[in-house]
Amino acid sequence: NAGVTQTPKFQVLKTGQSMTLQCAQDMNHEYMSWYRQDPGMGLRLIHYSVGAGITDQGEVPNGYNVSRSTTEDFPLRLLSAAPSQTSVYFCASSWTGWNAPLHFGNGTRLTVT
C-alpha cells in the first residue's frame, strides 16, 4: 500500500513550457485534490475532484488544468509555465472529502525560470 505517489520529485521548467505533475493513490479514495505551498502563504487549493469524471476549481486555479479519468489518478497540467508557478505542489486524497483526514504525497518541487 503505497498511499499517494507524486512524480516527479523535482522539476525545472523554462517560462512557457508545459508539463504534467502526476498523482496516483491506491486507497480507492473518491476525493483527490491539488495544493500549492508557498513560503508565508500556507497551502492553497488549486483543483479538486469528488470522483472519476468530476472536477472543480479551488482557490487558485488559473494556469492549471486537471482531469480525473480513473479513481486512482489525478494529474495536474501546467499549460504555459510562469515564474509565479514556482512552488511546491502537493496532491492529497481522502475517503469522503473534507470531513475525513487527507493523505498527502511527498510533493513536487517546481522551479520556473
Added chain:
Amino acid sequence: SQQGEEDPQALSIQEGENATMNCSYKTSINNLQWYRQNSGRGLVHLILIRSNEREKHSGRLRVTLDTSKKSSSLLITASRAADTASYFCATDASTGANSKLTFGKGITLSVRP
C-alpha cells in the same frame, strides 16, 4: 484572507516540555484538523475534531475546540526532538457548492534536545 490562522508563528522549547499551539478562524466550521509537516515531506494528519466536539486525544496530543471563540488548540505533552516540524490547522467550512479545506500558514516548532 485565511480562514485558519495559527499562533504563535514559531515556538522553541526544551525536550520534555509541553507545546501549545493555537488556531483561530473566522466563520462557522464543520470540522477542524491538525496536520504535521516534517522538512521536505508531505503533511501528515494528526487529529480531526468536529464542530460538536470539544476535546480529542491521540497519544501525547490533545486538541480542544471552542466554537464560541472560534478557536482551537493543539497540546503536545512531553515533547521530543522528533516533534520538531511545522504544524498546520485546517478548517472545513464547506456549505453547498462552496467546498474546500482551508489551511493556515503553519507554526514552526523546534524541540531542543
